[in-house]
Every structure is written in C-alpha cells, then in structure tokens.
Amino acid sequence: MTAAVSPQGALDLATRMGAVLMLVAIVLIFGALTPGFLAPDSLANIIKQSSFIGIAAVGMVFVLLTAGIDLSVGSVMYLGPLVAGLLMRDAGVGVALGLLACVATGAVLGAINAVFIVGLRVIPFIVTLATLFLYRGFGTWLVESRQLDFPDSLRGFGLASVLGVPVPIVIFAIIAAAAHVILRHTVFGRHVYAFGNDPLAAQKAGLPVRRIQAGVYVISGTLAALSGFVLISQIGRLDAGFGEGREFDVIAAAVLGGASLFGGIGGAGSAVLGAITIQAVKAGLVFSGVNLYLQPLLQGAVILVAVFLDGLREARLRSLRRRVIRPRAG
Amino acid sequence: MTGRSTFLSALGAATVAVAMGTGAQAATICFAFQDLETEFWVAGHKAITTTLADAGHTVIERNANEDANRQLEQVNDCIAQGVDGIIIIPQDGESAVTIVQTAQDNDVPIAVFNRPPSDTSKGIVVVADNATIAEQAVDFVAQKAMEEITDRPIQPLIIVGDLGDPNAVGRKDGFYAALAKYGDKFAEPIEVASEWDAATALANLEAALTANPNVDMIFTSSDFLFPTIRSVLEPRGMWKPRGEDGHVLLAGLDGDATACKLIKDGLVDATGVQDLYFEAQSAMDAILASIDAGEAQPNQVIEDPGFALTADNLGEREMDMWGCVLLSEGFLNN
Numbered sequence: 001m002t003a004a005v006s007p008q009g010a011l012d013l014a015t016r017m018g019a020v021l022m023l024v025a026i027v028l029i030f031g032a033l034t035p036g037f038l039a040p041d042s043l044a045n046i047i048k049q050s051s052f053i054g055i056a057a058v059g060m061v062f063v064l065l066t067a068g069i070d071l072s073v074g075s076v077m078y079l080g081p082l083v084a085g086l087l088m089r090d091a092g093v094g095v096a097l098g099l100l101a102c103v104a105t106g107a108v109l110g111a112i113n114a115v116f117i118v119g120l121r122v123i124p125f126i127v128t129l130a131t132l133f134l135y136r137g138f139g140t141w142l143v144e145s146r147q148l149d150f151p152d153s154l155r156g157f158g159l160a161s162v163l164g165v166p167v168p169i170v171i172f173a174i175i176a177a178a179a180h181v182i183l184r185h186t187v188f189g190r191h192v193y194a195f196g197n198d199p200l201a202a203q204k205a206g207l208p209v210r211r212i213q214a215g216v217y218v219i220s221g222t223l224a225a226l227s228g229f230v231l232i233s234q235i236g237r238l239d240a241g242f243g244e245g246r247e248f249d250v251i252a253a254a255v256l257g258g259a260s261l262f263g264g265i266g267g268a269g270s271a272v273l274g275a276i277t278i279q280a281v282k283a284g285l286v287f288s289g290v291n292l293y294l295q296p297l298l299q300g301a302v303i304l305v306a307v308f309l310d311g312l313r314e315a316r317l318r319s320l321r322r323r324v325i326r327p328r329a330g
Numbered sequence: 331m332t333g334r335s336t337f338l339s340a341l342g343a344a345t346v347a348v349a350m351g352t353g354a355q356a357a358t359i360c361f362a363f364q365d366l367e368t369e370f371w372v373a374g375h376k377a378i379t380t381t382l383a384d385a386g387h388t389v390i391e392r393n394a395n396e397d398a399n400r401q402l403e404q405v406n407d408c409i410a411q412g413v414d415g416i417i418i419i420p421q422d423g424e425s426a427v428t429i430v431q432t433a434q435d436n437d438v439p440i441a442v443f444n445r446p447p448s449d450t451s452k453g454i455v456v457v458a459d460n461a462t463i464a465e466q467a468v469d470f471v472a473q474k475a476m477e478e479i480t481d482r483p484i485q486p487l488i489i490v491g492d493l494g495d496p497n498a499v500g501r502k503d504g505f506y507a508a509l510a511k512y513g514d515k516f517a518e519p520i521e522v523a524s525e526w527d528a529a530t531a532l533a534n535l536e537a538a539l540t541a542n543p544n545v546d547m548i549f550t551s552s553d554f555l556f557p558t559i560r561s562v563l564e565p566r567g568m569w570k571p572r573g574e575d576g577h578v579l580l581a582g583l584d585g586d587a588t589a590c591k592l593i594k595d596g597l598v599d600a601t602g603v604q605d606l607y608f609e610a611q612s613a614m615d616a617i618l619a620s621i622d623a624g625e626a627q628p629n630q631v632i633e634d635p636g637f638a639l640t641a642d643n644l645g646e647r648e649m650d651m652w653g654c655v656l657l658s659e660g661f662l663n664n
Contacts, residue, residue, distance in 0.1 A: 042540045049533040145366035237557040241367030283537040292523050
C-alpha cells in the first residue's frame with residue numbers, strides 16, 4: 001500500500017528539499033546536453049573547484065544563522081594567505097606553519113569584526129563593509145600591490161591527493177563535517193540556532209548571546225582565510241585582486257543551499273550544496289559552450305531563483321509555525 | 331649599445347624632456363587608478379608617479395579599488411582641489427566616458443591611460459592596439475601549431491578577460507583575426523571566461539580541459555594568468571617545454587616578467603607586448619603639454635603599436651619588453 005502524498009505535503013517536501021532538487025535538476029540538464037559532464041572526472045572537478053567558495057560558505061552559514069552578514073570574507077581570503085605567504089617567503093616557515101598563520105590571521109580579522117559588532121553594537125553590514133576595504137587596503141599596503149609567489153612546497157600541498165582524493169576536497173569535507181557536528185550536536189550550535197530564531201528570547205533565556213555572536217564572526221574569518229589558502233595552494237601566486245567580489249559568491253552559495261538570510265535556518269550542508277550548485281552551473285556552461293556574454297546572465301538567474309525560493313520557504317515555514325501555535329479546534 | 335641601455339637612455343631622456351618640455355612651471359596632477367592588481371598596472375603606476383615627481387610635479391594619487399562610482403567621486407574631488415590635470419586608469423570603458431566628460435565640463439585636461447573609453451573622441455586617450463598585438467602573438471603560435479599538426483584540425487582555446495573591459499574585447503578580436511586567416515586548419519575555439527580573476531580562470535579552465543582534453547594551443551588574454559594555467563596543465567602532463575612531447579603552445583598578452591621568464595624557460599611560446607613605458611610617457615607628455623598650452627579640453631588618441639615577443643625573436647627583442655627589464659632587475663625575486 002502506498003501512502004498518497006497531498007499537494008500540501010509535496011509543497012512542504014519541495015520547500016525543505018528545494019536546494020537538493022535544484023542541484024539534481026542542474027546536473028541532469030547539463031548531463032543531457034553534454035554527456036561528458038556526468039563523467040567521474042568532471043563531477044570530481046566540480047567538487048574540487050567548489051571547495052574554495054564552499055569552505056568560506058560554511059563560515060558564512062554560521063553568520064547567516066544569527067541573521068548577520070559578513071561582507072569582509074573576500075578581503076580575508078586575500079589577507080590570510082598573504083600573511084602566510086610573507087612568513088613562508090621571508091621567514092622560511094613550512095606549509096603547516098603557513099597554514100596555521102593563515103587561519104590565525106583569519107580568526108583575528110573575524111575577531112576585529114566581532115569587537116565592532118558585539119562590543120560597539122554597530123550593525124554587521126556596516127562593520128564588515130568597512131573591514132572589506134580595510135583588510136584589502138592593509139594587504140595591498142603590505143606588498144605594495146605586487147603579487148606574491150609562494151614556494152613550490154605549497155603547490156605540492158595544493159595539488160596533492162589523499163587516497164586519490166584531491167587535498168582541497170579533503171579539507172572541504174573535514175570542514176563541512178566539523179561544522180555539521182558543531183551546529184547539530186554541541187551546545188554552541190544549539191545556541192546559534194536559538195539566537196538566530198529569536199535573539200531577544202535567547203537573551204531572556206540567559207544564553208551568552210554576545211559570545212555566540214562574536215564566535216560566528218571568528219569562525220567566518222577563519223574559514224574565509226582557509227578557503228583562500230586552499231585556492232592559492234593550487235596556483236602558487238597571490239595577486240592583489242585575489243578574492244575581490246567573492247563575498248557575493250559565498251553568500252549566494254550559502255543561500256542557494258538553503259540557509260536563510262533571515263536567520264535560524266540552514267546548516268553546513270547548505271554551504272556544501274550551494275557551493276557545488278554554483279560550480280555545477282559554471283562548469284555546465286563551460287561544457288555546453290554557452291556564449292560568454294550569456295554565462296553571467298544564467299548564473300544570476302539561478303541565484304535569483306534561489307533567493308526567490310528562500311522567500312517562499314520563509315513564508316511557508318512562518319505559516320507552518322502559526323498552525324502549530326493555534327491548532328484548529330475540532 | 332644593448333637593448334636595455336637603449337631603453338634606459340630613452341627613459342632618462344624622456345624624463346628630462348618632461349622636466350624641460352613643460353618649462354619651469356610645476357603642475358599638480360591627479361592620478362586616479364582603478365586598482366593595481368597585476369604587474370602591468372604596478373609598473374605603469376610606478377612609471378607615471380616617479381617620472382612626474384622626479385620632474386618636480388605634485389602627484390595626487392587616488393585608488394578607486396575597482397569601483398567606478400568611487401573613481402568618479404575621486405575625480406570630482408581632484409577637480410574641487412584645483413588640480414592642473416588628470417590621468418586616469420578607468421575601471422571600464424563606459425565609466426571612462428563619464429569621467430572624461432566630467433573633467434572636460436570643468437575645463438581640466440584629462441588623459442586616459444591604457445584602458446580606453448568607449449568613445450575615444452574626447453580626452454587624451456593612450457591605448458595599445460590590443461587586437462593587433464594579440465593577433466601577432468596568436469599568429470606566431472598558430473604557425474607553430476600548423477608546422478607540428480598536419481593531420482587534423484588544431485584545437486585552440488582562449489581565456490577571455492572581463493568582457494566589460496575594451497582591452498579584453500580587443501584581445502579576443504585579435505585572437506579570432508589571427509585564426510581566421512587559416513580557415514579550417516583550426517577547430518572552433520573553446521572560450522573560457524576569466525573575468526580577470528585567477529580563481530574563476532582556474533575553475534573554468536579545469537572544466538574546459540576536462541570536457542576537451544585535446545587542446546593544442548592556449549591564448550590567455552593576460553600574462554598574469556600563466557601561473558593559473560600551469561596549475562591546470564601540470565597535473566595533466568601538459569606543462570612541458572618546447573621540444574618535449576605534450577608541449578601545449580602557449581601565448582599571452584601584456585609582456586610581464588613572468589611571461590618573459592616562461593618564454594626563456596621554453597614553457598610559453600609568445601606574448602603580445604604593450605609598450606608600457608611609451609604609453610606612460612605619452613600620457614604624461616600630452617597632459618603636461620596641454621597644461622602648458624592652456625588647453626582645457628585636449629582631444630587626442632595616442633596608439634601604442636606594440637609587438638610580439640616570441641621564442642624566435644627573444645634574442646633581439648628581449649629588452650624591448652618591460653617585463654624582461656623588470657625580470658633582469660630581480661622583480662620576481664622580491
């Protein structure tokens with residue numbers, strides 16, 4: 001016996017699974033247009049290339065869950081690897097210490113954002129917009145806009161594999177899994193959701209709201225720096241324009257994967273799904289040989305659909321909550 | 331006299347000319363640039379600021395951080411400060427038109443350096459002939475490809491720049507103009523968007539080579555993407571010097587220090603060279619001459635014909651390329 005699915009149930013399912021359905025649809029459409037798109041190499045390449053935006057998007061999900069925003073991630077992607085590169089070049093530190101310096105720089109930059117947002121109560125949009133310019137300006141001042149070439153050992157790291165899996169994918173997987181555990185299975189994670197759903201109620205309940213809010217910006221900064229390191233480790237050179245405008249890709253990936261700009265909804269999986277979806281669209285357009293002038297239009301259209309779905313989902317979930325609060329008599 | 335000493339003498343003479351040619355009057359020049367993301371812009375910035383300063387002029391620098399609206403505000407601010415002239419590196423061709431118009435409406439002479447406005451009839455426009463320079467570089471690798479591959483169509487790939495930048499469009503046109511001469515010897519080119527961004531180029535080139543692994547020849551619209559190309563080709567065994575099996579013919583455009591080194595190493599075959607110092611000098615000479623002549627709205631197009639540095643003419647023309655000069659000064663070691 002099969003249970004009939006009501007239209008309402010189907011709508012609820014589509015609302016919850018919208019991001020997955022979109023990714024499946026995109027992969028199938030491009031796969032039908034160019035069968036090579038579905039080849040294992042091609043799919044692995046999509047995941048590898050999505051790791052750069054995906055790692056930063058995992059951090060962004062933490063911020064979005066608190067209904068915040070971090071516009072400085074593109075500049076942190078630049079400044080974190082820059083500090084690491086200077087240490088590797090001038091102090092001769094190895095890849096491991098360089099990586100550590102990079103993520104530590106990201107954490108410090110995230111903490112600076114947090115000081116203004118939590119300590120001085122300036123809204124996140126303004127603070128991170130300012131630090132977007134501040135961090136990049138500091139970086140370009142450090143190297144006078146010149147490119148920075150990393151030692152070959154870094155490229156050895158970025159192009160290496162672990163059991164046949166490229167290092168960028170391994171790092172992306174570890175970060176996504178760790179974020180999932182933190183958000184779903186730790187007190188901090190539950191506090192983040194509670195704060196995002198209702199900051200006032202969270203405060204009244206005695207949650208450490210300042211620490212929660214500060215924590216998400218530190219995480220975002222740390223992961224943005226790490227994502228920059230992961231990409232630069234593949235190229236071996238950091239140009240002054242690196243990471244510029246990437247904040248929009250990162251936010252788009254998080255939202256596309258199902259994180260809500262209104263806070264309280266999303267998870268590490270959102271970032272993974274969103275980043276892979278964006279990369280699948282880009283790769284699909286390359287595979288299909290779509291005119292270069294049309295490619296940004298199509299990418300924009302996909303993001304627009306995702307934001308539209310986010311609005312629909314928000315409205316739907318709000319109506320579901322209302323039903324629970326006031327059940328019909330009878 | 332070596333190429334380098336010729337070049338240095340020319341630069342020195344030009345510097346003296348800037349100082350002498352403008353009389354004793356020191357001018358205040360606003361230099362508004364969109365950003366300094368690559369070697370080309372860094373070297374251009376240095377050439378302009380140091381030459382002007384050495385000649386006793388005051389330079390007010392403004393960095394728009396790739397924001398066209400901010401650049402317009404910065405130019406307005408310079409005009410309010412009463413500068414004698416403006417040199418800009420605009421964000422794109424459209425915003426350049428607005429900025430040139432704003433300067434001319436306020437009777438301040440303006441020169442646009444290297445990235446031309448969509449309408450080149452207004453202002454002093456110093457521009458490289460991107461299409462011709464690209465065509466020369468691509469023509470060289472196209473002929474090499476035809477010598478090596480005779481039994482099938484050759485598969486070319488172009489990494490395109492930001493299509494909002496007239497330079498990128500010119501380079502793309504030059505690429506197609508070079509291949510058009512050889513008809514069906516070349517397959518339909520694969521186009522890869524870079525948006526002048528290494529991460530975008532990396533992802534798209536990976537996808538393009540996964541879809542089409544048998545690429546014979548790659549043209550990048552800017553030399554700054556060579557490290558990105560290497561990171562895609564190397565794991566596939568396609569980053570080999572000339573003469574070795576698996577060598578992919580590579581050409582670029584700009585003439586930077588990395589391209590110079592790679593041509594010497596045999597990994598890159600040609601690059602189109604913009605004569606950076608000629609362009610910088612021309613922009614400065616023209617703006618200072620206008621100031622001296624009291625000409626508030628000078629309109630002039632100064633074209634840099636450029637050339638292609640190739641594996642074949644490296645010996646003779648190496649030191650005509652600004653990137654090779656930087657390389658010889660240890661630029662890549664700093």
